[in-house]
Amino acid sequence: MGTRVFITGTGIFSSIGRGVDETLASMVNGKTGIAPIRILETVHRDFPVAEIPFTDAELLALTGLSKDLPLTRTTLIAYIALKEALASAGIQQTGDERTGFISATTVGGMDKKETFYPEAATSQEWLKYIDTQDVAAHTEALADLFGFRGFITTASTACSSGANALMLGARMIKQGLLDRVVAGGNECLTRFHLNGFNSLMILDKEPCKPFDQHRAGITLGEGAGYLVLESEEMVRKEGKKVLCELTGYGNSCEAFHPTASSPDGVGAYLAMQEALKIAGLQPADIDYINAHGTGTDSNDISEGMAIQRLFGEHVPPVSSTKPFTGHTTSAAGSIEAILCTLALQEGLLFPNLNWKTQMTDLNFAPVTKLTKQALKHVMSNSFGFGGNNTSIILSKY
């Protein structure tokens, strides 16, 4: 049981926009962020990506922070999203013990590390960034810039990281450990993971087409998304406006293979089932699923089968928004949760772009056109490498 958890603010920055308004406009206009590589320096220029169309120098200028600070691209992107989230929730004080900050990333400061790698032993400029390599560096840089001093941690479970940050935040509020948590994930594009995913041969040379019979893999993206979670009491005490309620969450492990999902999607099934149980809902109560839908052979069949098995006759409208934002990996869980808050607020089903051909193994097709529909409960799935599956349910308030 425990206290209810409300979303009182959101902040987002990705290839489809800086801020919630720009993001919504892109979603409504069917405007994808996927394009040929412009910013990242790599030999693999034949993979489209969803980059934030600013160089590091331009991002720094947007933040207004000093160039003397050791800021990785990860931190710069996250800073901008976090700032919006706090402003949107009207948060002035961040430093109390009952406020938590839970971030998530996988590459951390790898963007700088891989750049300086050949001269790491001698470069003077690298000295400034050495302590930004690890995953937590961005969390603490942000905590210090924004004044968080309560509970601080960083989750790192690959593509489900952002969702796990939200889930931990919600649970800590429900158990009365914290009153408020700012949670979310971020990831910047790096050669490291572009090459890593490429070595697994799961990158599409065309923009990804999730749930399509001829899907050919992932389109990587970058971005950050942060949500402000507050307890019932905080909302009432401070007369906060509520965007929606975080009603359900589930975390399970595929326990099948380090990178592939099981054909029947047992992990996905369990995560979604658990989320429903926490929310006190039946499958028929879900009005929309924002799928993990990466466009890989493995994920889409696995997730699709799990959805069919769990929802049976009541498979709701499903779409993956990764053809808009790309697969933002550690940010996906929180970016897509924010898209779900927009779906709830605006009463919109977002389309699964690039879809043409029904998957022969599935009996449902995704939503392919922007559709007006009143929504009450929506589910957001994030399934990561290593079999980390997390499902979040957001409900209209």
Add this chain to the structure above:
Amino acid sequence: MSVYIQGISCISPQRSFLSEGLSGEPVNYDTPWLSCIEPVYKEHINPTLARRLSRYIKMGVTTALTALKDAGIEMPQAVITGTGLGSTEDNEKILLAMYENQERMINPTHFIQSTHNTISSQIAIMLKCHDYNNTYVHRGFSFESALLDGMLLIAEGKSETALVGGVDAVTEGHYINYARINRWRANTNGSLRMITDKGAGVVPGEGSAHFLIGKEKSPNTCACIKSLELIYKPASSAQVIERCNRMLAENGLTPADIDLVISGNNGDTTNDFFYQEVSGQLFPDKATAYFKHLCGEYETAGAFALWLAASILKTHQIPDGILQRGVVASPLKNILIYNHHRGDQHSLYLLTAVL
């Protein structure tokens, strides 16, 4: 949020693995960093698999599996890992390959193993455990976050048990990297002297420790974790002292009730003052033990301290070479662990004996 420790296992620079407490004389290291006394991994992991896994993963998986054995259970209801560094070995291999081969011919195994959740994932795959699975990577809070999450799962009634671990492994590349920003102190007179031979910087170490924590007291249960507090960048020791008093009060205790303090001093003149001030204020006459001269300084050293505390409560014996002052009360009931990493991530653990 209290939980019982039903099983423990630790690979460290000391003789800790598959040992009822630390055995033998403390091991001294003359090398720049303390490295683990490692088991024969193929006795615990399928040899074909073991060949493919990097050292860091082998360490983590081995203590996880042996902690389960120690608890006498086959399937935990959650798997949560904390690591500060992740697999630097695999990370380095990819960077080297990218550089030498101009981003061609990257080995996918190294990429998979470089993601920080690889240990939690590998454990789950081996056990076929579909339950809650998570990984925290936050410097000196990595293990404590994992433990807190496990304690929360049990308090929520979601899980009856959780397999929680802290794993970090040093590589030469990591050492060289951070040497450039003067992170380290030279191990001039041997690791056992690191605390008394004060200086700026730390002598690094490594280790892997796992705990099967649970809601119930089982026959193998050795200790109860009553509370865990995490404090981020306290402005001064006053904040730590205040939190400590509060934590004790919430458990109906005062500093006078603590029988043994396990303190994370490492000789670093930059921030050992926290330990001295907290100890001086709250536990001036209490039996106090140090542990970092045994394992070195690293992000998940708290896991070694917890293993040490749990094994002391299990064996009712204080190993040689750790007690700095005072006489340990008998029976030993309440242990307080105070540890911080670089003066930034502080944690307080309250453990009690299980009678």
